[in-house]
Amino acid sequence: MYTQAFDIVVAGETSPVADDGDVQTAFLARIARDEKIEPQDAMPEAYRKTLIRQISQHAHSEVVGMLPEGGWITRAPSLKRKEILLAKVQDEGGHGLYLYSAAETLGVTRESLVEALHAGKAKYSSIFNYPTETWADIGTIGWLVDGAAIMNQVPLCRCSYGPYARAMIRICKEESFHQRQGFDIVRSLCEGTPAQKAMAQESINRWWWPTLMMFGPHDSDSTHTGEATDWGIKRISNDALRQKFVDVTVPQAAFLGLTLPDSAIMWNAERGHYDFGKIDWDEFWRVVKGDGPCNAARVSDRVAAFDEGRWVREAAAAHAAKSALSKASLKVAA
């Protein structure tokens, strides 16, 4: 599972509706007691809508996230790497599935969510709108992108909505090998030929900034962080997570002998953290709003798979209906 600013709301697009005060108060009291909310429980409409949006964005991110890495499965340079990559990309599909299931407990169908993705109405993590140009990108994605995603996701295992939290626990367990296999790829490249090492450095140069953007806008610019925090959906702020990510990644890059493309990175003893440079938020919003290098290709790949799969799904449904019918008539006969 991958998600950046879980629940990205683009200015001017739908925003949660207000609920009547009583439901809200009782509900907030439950959250304050750290109670889990389960599907049949009363919940404010705004909470339900926010969850549907966030969980489905998250699910879409997993499924769209299969594509950039999936493109390298056939070219993986060793059979071992081919197996690992296949298993990893497959896991992401599983994560999408667990999350769609969690969203469905809120009274929506997977079909309607997928439809929204295909119509360009639903968002997914914009990191997947960047192209995978080299094999090193497969390593970088695992190491940095999955690494950042894991940092985002771990706090969600404690989120207030039961089905989402349970899906996240399962997902986080499976994620644990994703980052390691990515690091392992990059490490092999760094210990390999000069060409391999150069490939790794070039890849880090391209992915570093987009990875930092995965944590979403600065806390001061995040419109819905307050609500999500009150509702027990968001536990740690975007900036805090981003800082944590920088702090763990800088020494890892140093170990590999790679340079992070930010000359402002420097240990700040006073803060006890690494300082780092300014993120290009124009680029972030451009990609979120659909103008990244691969937005169109990603959605059209998903649409193609869905459209080409339609007759398959119809055949399965028709066969199931016929079998049910003939079973029923057997029963009548008996």
Place this chain on the structure above:
Amino acid sequence: MAESRLTALPESTLLTLADTCLLWGHRLSEWCGHGPVLEEDIALTNTALDLIGQARALLQLVALRRGDEVTEDALAYFREPEAFCNLMMVALPNGDYALTMARSMLLAAWFVPVWDSLAQGTDRPLANIAADAVKESRVQLRHASDWVLRFGDGTDESRRRIESALVSLWPYCDELLATTVDGTDQAERNASWRASIQATFDAATLSMPALPDAATNLLTATASASRLTLLAEMQSLARQHPGASW
């Protein structure tokens, strides 16, 4: 010690099995992320992983016997296309899901008896591989046969598609049945293959096409051209960095 790890089976047999699994696994892996539904995407990837795992195990046996620092990857990535010994059918492009499932059924129905008898054979290294592989092939056969049944019984469109998939694959079945695998009984294997296919065809009310005498030159040419494209892609990166490790 070392002796018990070496198989006595001829290399041609090992490579037929290994290359068939490898190329077939490669084809199935192309579906990853593009399956007709998410659940199916995940299921199919499991099969691809099974096949690549089988190919690796077999290639490791070949490499071990060749010695001289030959590795599974050297065999997979640096052999020339003509040196591959796969059954022709696996090299063909995936086509639609009907073709993919029909091919999986035809091949898995062939592999189940092959693994089964190798698993009971006296060649220890191969018997170990076969004992695991036969379970995987049985799951795969069930999965693919279920789909062939759904397509035959489903909608008009799915029936049309599965029929046309079978028509295009059928001529390659001749090679399947004519290929000998040392350590297994060809007649028994073919009987088992027929029985299992026939059962699915009956359930799906599909009729079994007649077997042609032998693969034509055109079929062979198509399959080799497909294999060339497949390997060009598979081997591209590894060959750009000869001697590199990954």
Place this chain on the structure above:
Amino acid sequence: MTTEAPEAVTPLFEVFVRSKQGLDHKHVGSLHASDAQHALTLARDVYTRRQEGVSIWVVPSNAITASDPALKSDNFDPMASKVYRHPTFYDIPDEIGHM
């Protein structure tokens, strides 16, 4: 978010997995499948990729009847006062030892 489906909705199944012989089947999640048999084969690939199970049950989601969360306290709070059902309610003299 609309709930109207753009195409026929594939039924939803709840999946239960027995992790080890001798343990209960436990709810692990759900999936879509055309029928129960199909759900069973898919559940194996979706929910037991890491040897999480030795047995699987699938149940159509709409076959499950759930208790009303609004009645949670009516239903379950009265059990809290029946302390005498628990062994710790009783004092056993030290001389007697374990009982």
